[in-house]
Amino acid sequence: MLWALCERIEMFRKLVYLATLALCIGLGIAIEWIHSYHETQDKSDKSQMLEKVLTHANIQILEENYSCDGKPVQTVGAVIASIIEFNSSHSKNMVSYGCYNETCTISYTDCKPWQSSECSSRFLKFQLNETGNIKKNSFSCFDMP
Structure with missing residues (x-):
């Protein structure tokens, strides 16, 4: 017992x-x-950055700075539109953006924490001058497999 x-x-x-x-x-x-x-960043800083970038929507990205797949239109606006289009297929926001020193990026990443491959990212990168304005010839687009 x-x-x-x-x-x-x-x-x-x-x-x-x-x-x-x-x-x-x-x-x-x-x-x-x-x-x-x-949310980890202040919304006002983000919206101000997006407003600055969108004023350059018609700027053509130089051929040597364009490594994105897809549409032949190589403007800043077309890249932002493609990032928003990719993001719209998810219920969660997969877009991130911010600046470090004078280098800024807007990116879309389709990588889940459990994936080690078969994920992708698109980056729109640009530089700021000493006054905080965007350098018009500094835009670049690149995809990461």
């Missing part, structure tokens, strides 16, 4: 351990999912 009681206690401990493990895994997944939708 004592042996049966010890077996039941041990089985109960294993069930509690498994339930706790499942709860922690579920909680971690839920927190990560919620965090993935959290």
